[in-house]
């Protein structure tokens with residue numbers, strides 16, 4: 033389990049991460065999504081004790097990462113595959129990791145095989161590896177201590193489509209065996225197929241979080257446009273629906289489409305348009321949320337979706 037509570041990082045005047053809170057439960061993959069510069073890496077570095085937070089806290093398995101004895105036996109971390117020592121071979125890199133963590137050397141060979149780095153590749157120096165090969169080696173390094181939590185920053189970078197599919201299968205399997213996975217990406221498609229929950233960050237703030245289903249039906253999802261703006265607004269307000277202006281004679285309503293349709297029908301208001309804002313899929317919602325949060329000068333209204341009942345148990 034990973035718990036992040038009002039985590040904040042300021043670099044001078046710049047708030048790289050501002051009051052970010054979320055939780056990752058055992059048995060789940062959490063997709064940590066956001067455009068470039070959103071604050072994903074900074075958040076993950078704070079979780080792993082590499083960057084001190086300006087405020088807030090983060091725990092892994094109930095304690096701050098830095099207080100975990102032999103952390104690699106509990107938490108597998110891949111933050112920057114490019115940072116590996118270029119002069120060592122893949123085999124040496126993993127052998128050293130095994131030694132540091134106190135696991136059998138045989139596990140190094142086992143992991144190399146598991147991530148699809150054959151013996152010939154493992155004998156080559158990391159400096160000559162492609163980014164995809166480094167990512168595979170980084171995942172092997174993260175897994176070698178048999179951890180129950182994985183924290184991976186953009187692990188799909190440099191992987192080909194087959195590699196991305198392989199990684200998804202590996203992470204799904206890891207979570208299905210009870211592991212906790214936090215996985216970042218700036219591409220929704222990369223994580224959409226594997227993640228159970230999503231945490232969307234933009235401009236250092238949480239823009240939305242929840243399951244795919246929760247996010248798609250999150251409040252604020254229905255856009256209505258009418259012939260007469262004030263009659264439409266009146267009908268929606270009279271029905272007690274939360275309404276937000278959205279351009280000329282249009283409103284976004286935080287309610288199911290049926291409730292909106294019934295409210296306007298009851299008032300005899302003529303509609304020109306009624307549609308689910310997120311009708312184009314999670315991608316549209318992701319783009320809308322991140323664009324909104326990135327351009328907002330004031331604090332954006334986060335779409336907070338409570339964790340599912342299973343997650344709360």
Ligand SMILES: Nc1ncnc2c1ncn2[C@@H]1O[C@H](COP(=O)(O)OP(=O)(O)OP(=O)(O)O)[C@@H](O)[C@H]1O
Pocket residue numbers: 043046047048049066067068069070071072073074075218
């Ligand atoms: N050491 C630092 N000093 C000053 N600013 C920093 C530092 N590290 C990060 N930032 C700033 O914090 C913000 C968030 O950066 P971060 O790397 O966490 O984003 P990210 O979501 O991981 O982006 P990417 O997908 O491009 O890796 C950016 O504006 C970045 O310029």
